[in-house]
Amino acid sequence: MSVIKRREFLGLGIGTTAALLLSQCARSSSQSVGPSSALAHAQSYSSEGGLLSVDLAAEAQSTLLGVGQGPAPEGHRTANLLTYNSQIPGPQLEAKPGDTVQIRFTNRLNQPTNLHYHGLHIPPTGTGDNVFLEIPPGESYDYEFQIPQNHPAGTFWYHPHHHGLVAEQLFWGLAGLFIVRGDLDEIPEIQAAQEAFLVLKDFAINRSGNIPNPGHMAQMTGRIGNLLTTNGQFNPALQIAQGGLLRLRLLNASSSRFFWLSLEEHPFYLIATDGGAIAAPVEVNDLVLAPGERVDVLVRGDQEPGQYRLLNQPFNPAQGMMGGGRIGGSGRMGGRGMMRGSANRGGLETVATLTYNGATAELPLPTQLIPVQPLPEPQTVRQFTLNHGMGMVFLINGQAFDHNRVDTEVTLNTVEDWDIINTGTMAHPFHVHVNKFQIISRNGQPPAYSAWKDVVSVSPGESVRIRMSFRDYIGKTVYHCHVLDHEDRGMMGILDIQPA
Numbered sequence: 001m002s003v004i005k006r007r008e009f010l011g012l013g014i015g016t017t018a019a020l021l022l023s024q025c026a027r028s029s030s031q032s033v034g035p036s037s038a039l040a041h042a043q044s045y046s047s048e049g050g051l052l053s054v055d056l057a058a059e060a061q062s063t064l065l066g067v068g069q070g071p072a073p074e075g076h077r078t079a080n081l082l083t084y085n086s087q088i089p090g091p092q093l094e095a096k097p098g099d100t101v102q103i104r105f106t107n108r109l110n111q112p113t114n115l116h117y118h119g120l121h122i123p124p125t126g127t128g129d130n131v132f133l134e135i136p137p138g139e140s141y142d143y144e145f146q147i148p149q150n151h152p153a154g155t156f157w158y159h160p161h162h163h164g165l166v167a168e169q170l171f172w173g174l175a176g177l178f179i180v181r182g183d184l185d186e187i188p189e190i191q192a193a194q195e196a197f198l199v200l201k202d203f204a205i206n207r208s209g210n211i212p213n214p215g216h217m218a219q220m221t222g223r224i225g226n227l228l229t230t231n232g233q234f235n236p237a238l239q240i241a242q243g244g245l246l247r248l249r250l251l252n253a254s255s256s257r258f259f260w261l262s263l264e265e266h267p268f269y270l271i272a273t274d275g276g277a278i279a280a281p282v283e284v285n286d287l288v289l290a291p292g293e294r295v296d297v298l299v300r301g302d303q304e305p306g307q308y309r310l311l312n313q314p315f316n317p318a319q320g321m322m323g324g325g326r327i328g329g330s331g332r333m334g335g336r337g338m339m340r341g342s343a344n345r346g347g348l349e350t351v352a353t354l355t356y357n358g359a360t361a362e363l364p365l366p367t368q369l370i371p372v373q374p375l376p377e378p379q380t381v382r383q384f385t386l387n388h389g390m391g392m393v394f395l396i397n398g399q400a401f402d403h404n405r406v407d408t409e410v411t412l413n414t415v416e417d418w419d420i421i422n423t424g425t426m427a428h429p430f431h432v433h434v435n436k437f438q439i440i441s442r443n444g445q446p447p448a449y450s451a452w453k454d455v456v457s458v459s460p461g462e463s464v465r466i467r468m469s470f471r472d473y474i475g476k477t478v479y480h481c482h483v484l485d486h487e488d489r490g491m492m493g494i495l496d497i498q499p500a
C-alpha cells in the first residue's frame with residue numbers, strides 16, 4: 001500500500017483491515033500494480049578528446065515495448081515502430097561545450113526524413129541543425145557541427161523534422177536525448193545526486209502491433225496514445241537512498257500529449273528548464289510538460305522508506321492551465337493537496353515508481369545554480385497569432401507554412417520581443433529553433449523566476465511575451481507549434497536571421 005493511501009485512511013479513522021481491503025480495491029482498478037522493472041537507460045555515446053562521432057540509422061523495427069532490457073515479462077507489447085539504431089528511445093548522445101559532433105545518419109525508412117537538434121545553439125544551415133534538408137530513403141548524410149565553447153549544459157534532444165511527416169515519425173518512436181555536460185553538472189550538490197533520464201512518450205498500438213492511422217479528431221487535437229512509456233518502459237522503478245538526492249531529467253517526447261506530473265509525498269526542486277539551469281532551485285509540487293519541453297528536478301529522499309508513484313494527471317489542452325503550475329508560468333496550483341484529493345480520480349496513471357533503497361548521510365540541496373542573465377530591452381516587438389483555419393489547417397498570423405516564403409526577417413545581434421497570442425481553442429506549445437528565449441510575461445504578468453526556454457505553451461485566450469537575442473548564426477530556420485500534427489498542418493513559419 002502506498003504511503004499516501006495509508007495516511008488518508010488513518011486520517012479518516014478507518015481500521016487497518018478495512019483500509020487494506022479498500023486499498024486493494026483501489027489498486028485492482030488502477031492501471032499499475034507495481035514497477036515493472038528497473039529504469040533502463042538508452043545506450044549512450046559520449047564525446048572523447050573533443051569529438052563525438054556516432055553512426056545513427058532510422059529504421060522500422062519490431063520492438064518489445066514496455067520492458068526495457070531483459071526477458072519479456074507480462075504486460076509487454078510487440079510493436080512495429082520506427083527506431084534509431086533499433087532502440088526506443090534512440091541512443092543518448094553526450095557532448096561538452098567546444099566539442100565537434102559528427103553524426104553519420106542513414107535513412108532506412110521508406111519515406112524521407114532528417115534530423116533536428118532541438119534546443120542546441122548551432123548553425124541552422126549546412127551540415128548543422130538544417131531542417132530544410134531532405135534525406136531520401138536509402139541515403140546517408142554526414143551531420144557535423146561544433147557545440148560553442150559557451151554553450152550551457154542541458155537536456156536537449158534530436159528528432160525528425162521533415163515537414164508533413166514529423167508527427168508521424170515521432171509518434172512512431174523516433175527521438176533521443178542529446179545531453180550537453182557542463183557548468184550545471186559541476187555544482188557539488190548536483191554531482192552528488194543520482195541521475196536518471198526519463199524520456200516520456202505515449203504510444204498507440206493496435207492488436208496487430210501497428211500504430212493506427214490518426215482519425216479526423218486526432219489530427220485536430222494531435223495524435224495521442226493511451227500507452228505511457230518512460231524510456232520505452234511501462235512504469236519502471238526509480239531508486240533513491242533515504243537521505244539521498246535524485247536528479248530527474250525529463251523530456252516530453254510525445255507528438256501531442258501534455259504530461260502533468262507529481263510525485264506522491266515529494267515536491268520537486270526545479271533546477272533547469274529547456275535551455276539550461278535557473279538561478280536557484282524552485283520548489284514545485286507539479287510539473288506540466290508540453291510536447292518538446294524538458295526540466296531537471298531534484299527529489300529528496302526525505303520520506304519513510306517505501307514506494308511512491310510518479311503520476312500523470314490528464315491535461316486538457318483545450319482548457320490549458322490558466323495561471324497554473326506550468327514552467328516559466330506565474331503561479332502554481334494543486335500541490336500535495338491536489339494529490340490527496342485526486343488519488344482515486346479517474347485518469348491518473350503511473351509513469352514510474354520511486355523506490356527507497358538503502359540510506360545515506362543526508363545530502364543538501366544546492367542553494368545557488370547559474371544566474372539567468374536578463375536580456376537587454378528589445379529593438380523590435382512582433383506579434384504571432386495562433387489559430388486554426390477552415391479544413392484542418394493551422395495558421396500563424398493567418399498563414400499556413402510555405403517553404404518558399406520568409407515570414408520573419410531579423411538581424412543578427414539584435415533583441416526582439418515576440419507576443420505569442422492564442423486566439424484558437426487548443427493550447428499551442430510555441431518553439432523557436434537555434435536561439436533560446438526568456439518568458440517576459442504571460443497575460444501581462446511576469447513569471448515567478450527567470451528561465452531559458454525554447455518551448456512555451458500558450459493556452460486559448462492567452463498572450464505570452466518572449467524575449468530573445470539572435471546570436472552567432474545567420475540563415476534560415478523555423479518556429480512552430482510543437483503539437484506536431486499542428487506543425488505538419490501549417491503552424492510553422494520561416495525565420496531568416498540576416499547579417500548585422
Ligand code: C2O
Binds near residue numbers: 116431480482
Ligand atoms: Cu522539437 Cu522544430 O522541433
Ligand code: CU
Binds near residue numbers: 427429481482487
Ligand atoms: Cu498547436
